[in-house]
Amino acid sequence: MFYIPLLALTALFLITYLILIPVIDYFRDPKGLRKFPNMNAFSGITNLGFMWEAHRGFRSAKLYEMHKKYSVIRIGPNSLSYGDLNAIKDIYGHSSKCIKDDFYKALAGTHYHLADVVDKPEHARKRKVLSAAYALKNLEGWEHKVADKTVRFIRGCDAHCTSPLPAGQSKPDTKDLSLDYRAWANYFTLDAIADIGLSERLGFLDQGNDKVFGERMDGTIHEIPSYRACLHGTAMVQSRIAWATDWYLFNSKYTSWVVPAFRRMWRLNEGWNDIVYHRASKRLRRYRAGEELDDFFQTLMEDKNGVPNNLEWGEIVAEVSIMMNAGSDTTAIAMNNAMYNLLRNPAILTKLREELDAVLDPEEVIAPYDKIKHLPYLRACLDESLRITPPTTFGLPRRTPPSGAPVLGDYIAGNTTVSMSAWVAHRDATVFPDPESYSPDRWLGDKGKELQPFFIAFSAGARGCIGRNISYLEQTVLLASVLHRYEFAMERPDLEQARWETLNCMPGPLNLKVWRRDLTAEMGEEA
Template sequence: MYGLIVAATTALFFVSYFIIMPVVNYFRDPKGLRRYPNFNAIAGISDLGFMYEAQKGFRSSKLNELHKKYPVVRIGPNSLSYGSPHAIKDIYGHGSPCTKDIFYEALAGTHFHLADVVDKPEHARKRKVLSSAYALKNLEGWEHKVSDKTERFIKGCDSHCTAPPSKEYPRPDEKDLTFDYRAWTNFFTLDAIADIGLSERLGFLDQGHDLVRAESMDGKLHYVNYRECLHATARAQSGIVWAYDWYKFNEKLTRILPTHFRGLWKLNEGWNDIVYHRATQRLKRYQAGEKLDDFFQALMEDKNGSPNNLEWGEIVAEVSIMMNAGSDTTAIAMNNVMFWLLKNPTCLARLRAEVDSVLEPDEVVAPYDKVKHLPYLRACLDESMRITPPTTFGLPRRTPPQGTSISGDFVPGSTSVSISAYVAHRDESVFPNAEKYIPERWLQPDSKDLQPYFIAFSAGARGCIGRNISYLEQTVLLSSVVHRYEFSLPYPEWEPERWESMNLSPGPMPLKVWRREPGGERGEDDKVGI
């Protein structure tokens, strides 16, 4: 009898807490959010509605369809998504009273890093420490590292070159689809950020894979695949984080349940070990007296050589976000721009003509000074990040306790608000023919008017601190490869698989690659170093 009473009481608690109370709160509607249409049938009642959409793989696509009808969509009991890019300033702008949402606190480890710290004074302190490392003046110091990675990328590309396609059979043979541009651009950004940030050579471009040494907290060394661990972490977190108060519990639960999450969390442990090994090895070099011009040095000392006295946990957290955000989003952008250029041959031809006009025929790596101001090159990059922004989900913000006005509409305090870049970049009033890849839109007399609505790097005081590095890497690599090679997709209608976690990650992109001459084709024997 006692067991039945306990079971009944437990069942009543769960039914009351997870069903009755949410339904009652939905109809009580203390914040007046019921006036907004819901993302799905239960989104206004429970965060499970958004979590369900997250598991389907591309929630921003559905959100975009809803925002064609509704300017505001309720995506959770306490969360609103905005569709108009005119709300960007109110949510993300420098004068916005909104702060980072508790979403970031839920995901934070023992120490906050620059991307997840919520407290504004604490963010200002962190940004001051890191600004010297990411400053525009450091481009010259970064360029030789980016050039080195570009040369290694090209050697890898050379090794995968095939003969030019015949005019009779222009569609590439499957055996000639030897170069996975998605993987190799990720090898590039991983090698680059490790060198820029930690003065470490991972060697992924040289070895053609991302097997890397990792170290557990007890000092045990082992090998894991960098990309697999990184992407698994993002998938696991993005599936369950939306119920903020329950995230830690749900993480523990999904670690033991026999579902795909258990495998993802196992790979997450590999990611933690990757970061820990990188940080500890770099610390040893610092303690040995090496003075290196990198991100880690800026964490340890200010520009005058005075110690910053950061806690070790904070340093590891900053290394983690650098190795994550500093590599993945740029690799996605690099992959996407090549995809869009191959889908739009006239755009590729115009870009190639622009690049060829400033580079010598035998130049292998494009000098940044020669290509950094090429208008069509920058337009191609920005248009790719507009139509397929690497980070698609709405970066959530929290309204102040007293509430605030967003797009002329008062939103009560402590409400999560966001705009998806994928949605904002498809607003036809700002970006006509939004579903088409049109780099020329960025070259019109009024193109500067588009910039406030371009949020591939977010906006305001919390905008991406690493955008200068990203543009440097994208600019040098793209100009170098379009100058040297021809590429072909598997077939004209080919589309990559895409999965949205925090970023919109494309799957493999196998390409046929062959050498070219400006205005013609190059022979297979003309390779780097030959």
């Protein structure tokens, strides 16, 4: 008899908490956010509106269309998205009073890593520890590791080589589209970051797949069929429910119990945790055995004078996790996008090859970094690809301080989430004319320098990506090496590669035909 009143009270509570109070707050408008247009009909009342957009697969594309009309859009009851590039310094700049949003706390594990730590003094401590590992001077010491992975990538390309595409033909035979450049770029970055960070050879480039071992907390070792599936499954499931930060833990458990598709992704997340734990545990055993290795892990354990940093084990595992995640996937996406954009624009590809061929000898297999690091058109091609197809598209959320802060000249009340999508920012036609055009020339000379404050592929300010130098090293060496050695062709010249948005903008497969260039003949013709 008591269950009927109990159910009624429960229903009343849920209706009041989930519907009545949000609606009342919307009209009461204590923070003055109702003046901003909503992303959809529910955005001002509940975060379910933005979660729906995330579920649809490409929320930044919708934001872009809306930001053509509105500088500020309300994407949640307490969240604003900005489309005016002048907001970058207010939200992300060195002088900004905004801090990382509670979004990062929701996604954090038992210990924070550099990317999700919110507290500024704690972030400064972490960055001081890690900055030595990512310093520009270390690139020369790690170039041989990148070169090694490039050699292995090229072996893979050689194994997939076909006969040249007949003159005048633009569409290859489908059976020749045997190299998935998207997957192989990811094998490259995973192998590279494991070597740079942990002095471990994953061997994905040698295997031609990403089978890997993981380790559970009880020490059980087991094989995981796909590293990438675990990494991307984790990103997918988190990106769909993370926007309701207060409900994240509840939603994660609810979806894992009730929704079969989510249950599969949460199992992949368990695999990801096992992959990271195994990597960190193996490297710790080597450290305890007395091995002194020139890698990221060594920097975590002790400073340059050999003084222990005395980090907790959970913090070490967290830093290994973000290194193996963000330190691989965004660079792999950037590599894929650069190749895709160049193949879609053959005149630009020809101009870039001319620059590369002018400094690289015909017999050089791996492009020496010292020869190519200052090539202006190569860097312009990479930056233009990062502009038009940024790997991380979602608006990195920040939170105004309790006292509030000015953004674009408006006072925004305290503890309000503010953000800007790189996909949106990089399409502002007032700064980037003809924004949908892949135009590397815009980055050359003084006009290119003027664009840098509006380029947020690596975020900006004190929380900007600490690994950008390593990313450029990997992108530069691999792209220069493969373009110097090979020709590539997509299924068709105007191919639209599939993309969906998690926390990154994930491209689908990029199946290419690959064949060797005849450099001797080409240079003979030029002579």
